[in-house]
Amino acid sequence: xxxxxxxxxxxxxxxxxxxxxxxxxxxxxxxxxxxxxxxxxxxxxxxxxxxxxxxxxxxxxxxxxxxxxxxxxxxxxxxxxxxxxxxxxxxxxxxxxxxxxxxxxxxxxxxxxxx
Amino acid sequence: xxxxxxxxxxxxxxxxxxxxxxxxxxxxxxxxxxxxxxxxxxxxxxxxxxxxxxxxxxxxxxxxxxxxxxxxxxxxxxxxxxxxxxxxxxxxxxxxxxxxxxxxxxxxxxxxx
Numbered sequence: 001x002x003x004x005x006x007x008x009x010x011x012x013x014x015x016x017x018x019x020x021x022x023x024x025x026x027x028x029x030x031x032x033x034x035x036x037x038x039x040x041x042x043x044x045x046x047x048x049x050x051x052x053x054x055x056x057x058x059x060x061x062x063x064x065x066x067x068x069x070x071x072x073x074x075x076x077x078x079x080x081x082x083x084x085x086x087x088x089x090x091x092x093x094x095x096x097x098x099x100x101x102x103x104x105x106x107x108x109x110x111x112x113x114x115x
Numbered sequence: 116x117x118x119x120x121x122x123x124x125x126x127x128x129x130x131x132x133x134x135x136x137x138x139x140x141x142x143x144x145x146x147x148x149x150x151x152x153x154x155x156x157x158x159x160x161x162x163x164x165x166x167x168x169x170x171x172x173x174x175x176x177x178x179x180x181x182x183x184x185x186x187x188x189x190x191x192x193x194x195x196x197x198x199x200x201x202x203x204x205x206x207x208x209x210x211x212x213x214x215x216x217x218x219x220x221x222x223x224x225x226x227x228x
Contacts, residue, residue: 004158033215042117042220043159043204056215091158104216106151106158 002026004107006092012113018080021110023092024073033104034067034077035091043091049075082114118142119207121219129227134192136222138205141186145207149216150179150190153202162203163190192224200226 005024013019025032033048047057052069060067064083069075079086093106120139128134136150146167151159165172165179165188172179178191192199202223206216 035218043218045215045217048215059215093158103149103161103164106160108156108158 004092004094004105006090006107006110008110009108010111010113012115013082015083015114016081017114018078019082019086019112019114021077021090021092021112023075023077023107025075025092025094026096026105027073029094029096029105030072031095031097031102031104032069032075033093033095034075035093035106037089037091037109046077079112082112084114087113117219118145119205119217119219121203121205121222123222124220125223125225127225127227128195130197131194134190134195134199134224134226136190136192136203136205136224138188138190138219139186140188140207142207142209142217143186144209145217147208148179148181148188149206149208150177151204151206151218153204153221159204195224195226197226197228200224 007022030051034046035043036046037043046059047067048055049069065079067077089109089111091106091109093104095102095104118141149164150162152162153159163174163177163179165181170181181188202221204221205219208216
């Protein structure tokens with residue numbers, strides 16, 4: 001079974017450029033999460049969707065960040081304009097159901113470096 | 116104001132001995148706790164979990180203990196093996212939802228031969 005698929009795996013971009021990260025959740029999963037990992041803050045939840053609808057985006061750091069989920073099998077996280085402090089690993093994750101007993105499955109992450 | 120805290124950034128244990136990873140939380144509303152394991156260049160993978168109605172859950176070499184009064188949980192790995200070397204994240208959720216786990220910063224476990 002295919003897991004959560006993220007692209008690109010690595011991205012190096014210049015400050016001010018637009019960055020788009022992509023995610024394909026596990027088929028049939030109805031929850032999708034975007035997390036960011038940094039040394040300083042660890043793993044932070046940015047936003048999550050349920051049935052393609054954004055439920056909580058309180059973790060999105062600034063208006064420069066936006067996320068969409070146009071259908072059940074695709075989501076994007078966009079940063080425009082990007083800044084060096086956005087350099088981090090961005091993880092997409094999905095789960096079936098929203099109960100506490102439901103495991104969240106992570107993708108391998110997108111390593112973003114903004115220079 | 117981290118709600119889930121892992122105060123040890125790293126831990127070194129000899130192969131065959133017990134590894135104990137600790138986690139503290141501040142939000143008494145948390146009702147479900149999980150441990151994730153992460154290898155370099157990979158995403159975190161689920162390891163073991165525990166509901167707040169229990170104080171212990173065991174799965175093979177892995178056991179998680181929960182002390183609600185102290186708002187503390189720990190992960191025991193016995194015996195430790197070289198493949199256990201990884202970063203371990205403690206996570207918590209509440210309200211019956213996987214709606215966004217709150218993670219600690221992780222503990223890097225190093226198993227020495």
